[in-house]
Amino acid sequence: MTLTAAVPSGxxxxxxxxxxxxxxxxxxxxxxxxxxxxxxxxxxxxxxRRIRDPFEGLWALPGxxxxxxxxxxxxxxxxxxxxxxxxxxxLEQLYAFGDVDRSPTGRVVSVVYWxxxxxxQIEREPEGENVRWVLxxxxxxxxxxxxxxxxxxxxRLRTKVEYSRIAQAxxxxxxxxxxxxxxxxxxxxxxxxxxxxxxxxxxxxxxVVTDERVTGGRHxxxxxxxxxxxxxxxxxGPLPPYRPEGNRS
Amino acid sequence: MTLTAAVPSGxxxxxxxxxxxxxxxxxxxxxxxxxxxxxxxxxxxxxxRRIRDPFEGLWALPGxxxxxxxxxxxxxxxxxxxxxxxxxxxLEQLYAFGDVDRSPTGRVVSVVYWxxxxxxQIEREPEGENVRWVLxxxxxxxxxxxxxxxxxxxxRLRTKVEYSRIAQAxxxxxxxxxxxxxxxxxxxxxxxxxxxxxxxxxxxxxxVVTDERVTGGRHxxxxxxxxxxxxxxxxxGPLPPYRPEGNRS
DNA sequence: ACAAAAGTGTTGATGATACACCCATGA
DNA sequence: TCATGGGTGTATCATCAACACTTTTGT
Numbered sequence: 001m002t003l004t005a006a007v008p009s010g011x012x013x014x015x016x017x018x019x020x021x022x023x024x025x026x027x028x029x030x031x032x033x034x035x036x037x038x039x040x041x042x043x044x045x046x047x048x049r050r051i052r053d054p055f056e057g058l059w060a061l062p063g064x065x066x067x068x069x070x071x072x073x074x075x076x077x078x079x080x081x082x083x084x085x086x087x088x089x090x091l092e093q094l095y096a097f098g099d100v101d102r103s104p105t106g107r108v109v110s111v112v113y114w115x116x117x118x119x120x121q122i123e124r125e126p127e128g129e130n131v132r133w134v135l136x137x138x139x140x141x142x143x144x145x146x147x148x149x150x151x152x153x154x155x156r157l158r159t160k161v162e163y164s165r166i167a168q169a170x171x172x173x174x175x176x177x178x179x180x181x182x183x184x185x186x187x188x189x190x191x192x193x194x195x196x197x198x199x200x201x202x203x204x205x206x207x208v209v210t211d212e213r214v215t216g217g218r219h220x221x222x223x224x225x226x227x228x229x230x231x232x233x234x235x236x237g238p239l240p241p242y243r244p245e246g247n248r249s
Numbered sequence: 250m251t252l253t254a255a256v257p258s259g260x261x262x263x264x265x266x267x268x269x270x271x272x273x274x275x276x277x278x279x280x281x282x283x284x285x286x287x288x289x290x291x292x293x294x295x296x297x298r299r300i301r302d303p304f305e306g307l308w309a310l311p312g313x314x315x316x317x318x319x320x321x322x323x324x325x326x327x328x329x330x331x332x333x334x335x336x337x338x339x340l341e342q343l344y345a346f347g348d349v350d351r352s353p354t355g356r357v358v359s360v361v362y363w364x365x366x367x368x369x370q371i372e373r374e375p376e377g378e379n380v381r382w383v384l385x386x387x388x389x390x391x392x393x394x395x396x397x398x399x400x401x402x403x404x405r406l407r408t409k410v411e412y413s414r415i416a417q418a419x420x421x422x423x424x425x426x427x428x429x430x431x432x433x434x435x436x437x438x439x440x441x442x443x444x445x446x447x448x449x450x451x452x453x454x455x456x457v458v459t460d461e462r463v464t465g466g467r468h469x470x471x472x473x474x475x476x477x478x479x480x481x482x483x484x485x486g487p488l489p490p491y492r493p494e495g496n497r498s
Numbered sequence: 499a500c501a502a503a504a505g506t507g508t509t510g511a512t513g514a515t516a517c518a519c520c521c522a523t524g525a
Numbered sequence: 526t527c528a529t530g531g532g533t534g535t536a537t538c539a540t541c542a543a544c545a546c547t548t549t550t551g552t
Contacts (some may be wrong), residue, residue: 020269021315023358066270068356072347093487096345096360097322107317109272109360111345148487155486178503198505198544219503220549237404238397239344427530445515447532452513468530469522 010194019096021109025075026212028094028114030136031122032170032186041186043136043157044119046083051130054105055143059132061150061184063110073242076113083131084122088112088115089169090233092243093118103146107151112155116169161187164234165206168227173233176214177201206231253417268359270347274324275312275395277343277402278333279385280371281419283436290435292385292406293368294399295332300379303354304392308381310399312359322491323361332380333371337364338418339482340491341455344400351394363402372395410436413483414455417476423459425471457479 019135035042047059062083066075073091080088087158091113098109127133134140136154161167167183171202181197201207213221232241274305277294281413282289290441296308315324322340335384340362347358376382383389385403388396416432430446450456455477462470 019272019317021317022269023272066347066358068268068270071347071349072345072358093345096321096342098315098360100318100320109315109321111347111358111360151487159486176504193542193544194503195505195507195544200541215550217503217552218501220505222504237408238400425531442515442517443530444517444532444534449514464523465529467524467528469532471531 001114006208017082019109024063024067024108024110025066025072025079026061026110026112027076027079027080027083028150029059029088029117030111030115030153030157031084031117031119031133032183033119033133035135039138041182043154044133045136047140047142048083048129049132050143054103058143059134060143061112062131063112066111072111073113076111076115077244080113080117081114082116086117086121087240087244088117090116090166092234094149094156097145097149099145112149112153114156116157116166118172120172142148142171151228154155158187158189160234165227166233168233174212174224175209175228176224178222215225267379268484272315273357273359274310274315275310275361275398276325276326276329276332277361277399278329278337278366279364279402280333280366281369281432282368282382284384290431292403292436293382294385295380295382296388296391297332298379299392303352307392308383308389309326309392310361310395311380312361315360320355320457321360322362325360325364326491326493329362329364329366333366335366336493339365339415341404343398346398347395348394360490361398361402363405364404365406365415367419367421369421407436407438409483414476414480415482416424417482423461423473423475425463425473427471427472442487465474 031044032041033044036061046062046063050056050058050060061113062079063078064075066072067246070078076093077088077091080086080091082174090117094112094114096109096111100107102108102110136150139150142150157166161184167180167187168184177198178194180201181192181194184197185192208226208228210224210226213223215221215222234241278473280291282291282293295311298310299305299307299309312329313324313328319327321342325342329335329340341364343361343363345358345360351357351359352364358420370452385399388399390396407416410433416429416436419432420428426447427443429450430441430443433446434441443478457475457477459473459475461473463473464470474492483490
């Protein structure tokens with residue numbers, strides 16, 4: 001019996017001239033925008049039209065091949081930038097999809113990332129012909145196994161928003177507790193008690209009160225809060241968090 | 250600007266003759282065995298000695314290249330079988346490690362799985378010269394980034410044992426609540442109150458009481474329990490669970 | 499004054515923890 | 526009868542959901 005250790009040497013591979021499984025990266029990109037009917041903040045994501053077989057004409061997740069000189073996360077950030085022209089406020093690996101028959105034209109393994117971006121940063125950019133933003137809960141039929149992938153990404157987002165601080169990624173530098181609550185409500189799809197939500201957020205140490213208030217509403221002016229940037233948005237255990245272009249010591 | 254949809258066609262790839270990043274699978278395999286000093290149940294994992302560069306002579310996680318005709322999970326289960334001669338009681342994807350410089354001899358992306366196996370099934374097999382079981386918390390220096398990978402796997406295991414039923418994977422068909430508690434204690438490294446542990450387990454609907462009891466101990470004979478097999482060990486959201494050789498709808 | 503949202507206080511349900519105590523067996 | 530773990534009962538405490546109520550603004 002032969003045992004091969006985890007990362008076999010490049011030499012051996014070349015000697016055996018073994019063909020490798022093609023490796024792609026795709027990204028599920030979430031943003032909050034008003035629902036076309038209700039006007040309420042809702043989850044949207046960008047799709048890309050396929051311009052060749054398989055699934056020509058169908059919509060699919062943005063993605064592409066992994067280049068030899070970029071990490072997986074960098075590849076995801078790159079095709080996110082190419083699709084939306086913004087950098088992600090949050091980026092996390094979702095899953096590696098590797099079933100043999102997930103593409104009809106030959107084996108492909110896709111490492112999928114999911115990202116949160118701020119809507120204001122993209123709203124001004126006109127959508128290209130081949131990019132379309134759609135409601136995350138009302139997807140058309142997508143190419144490959146991308147419907148399942150989006151479902152899983154949505155599940156992770158909704159699960160994770162309850163025990164991490166990723167909701168921050170949808171907001172700017174400072175924000176009111178109402179704005180933060182609306183983000184949670186949009187993602188989870190339920191109304192939350194303002195009083196209890198306030199206490200939950202303030203009981204942790206992630207929020208920092210500022211002196212500023214927002215005036216102009218016809219009601220008591222709310223305080224502005226800021227996130228403690230020394231605390232990560234999510235706990236990845238021993239894995240270093242993704243930093244757009246910094247070092248990850 | 251060019252946009253490429255998530256899984257590019259095989260055709261295009263062949264036309265451009267683009268070299269793909271080598272793709273490997275590694276597996277962190279956990280089993281419970283007595284600690285050599287204290288005798289208490291402890292986490293162990295098997296390592297494989299590297300027999301060629303890079304890192305020749307160092308220990309590493311079991312792994313190998315992904316074959317064209319097997320899914321990622323099947324590849325993990327295969328090299329797990331080759332290393333330990335058993336099938337996993339639990340198998341889950343951990344993470345895809347894809348930093349450019351993680352191997353000194355050329356780019357390799359590793360999709361890593363983690364698995365739980367039952368110690369009784371392997372104890373009789375003699376260890377090969379190139380396989381060695383070590384305490385999960387006292388690892389030697391490993392090849393590549395494998396120390397980080399094991400740390401992350403341990404973190405996931407310890408986090409997940411608290412909100413899922415994966416502890417079952419270490420036990421047989423039936424078991425006493427003591428045995429189940431000892432599994433939790435071994436993984437989490439803390440003593441648990443037997444009375445409260447009992448209630449926690451029985452409050453869910455995952456445990457099924459049997460009529461049988463275990464006699465022979467010099468104390469009141471404990472009841473045997475069984476897991477409700479219609480409930481998955483862990484909630485993967487919309488993703489289908491891994492089944493050793495069954496179909497996943 | 500009134501509407502609307504900000505913000506505070508209070509109560510009751512629920513769940514976890516600590517620990518006292520009884521039970522059933524082997525030696 | 527004693528030691529050992531199995532198993533039950535219960536008081537205490539922290540957490541959370543529900544909701545009444547006060548505060549501060551714009552109109």
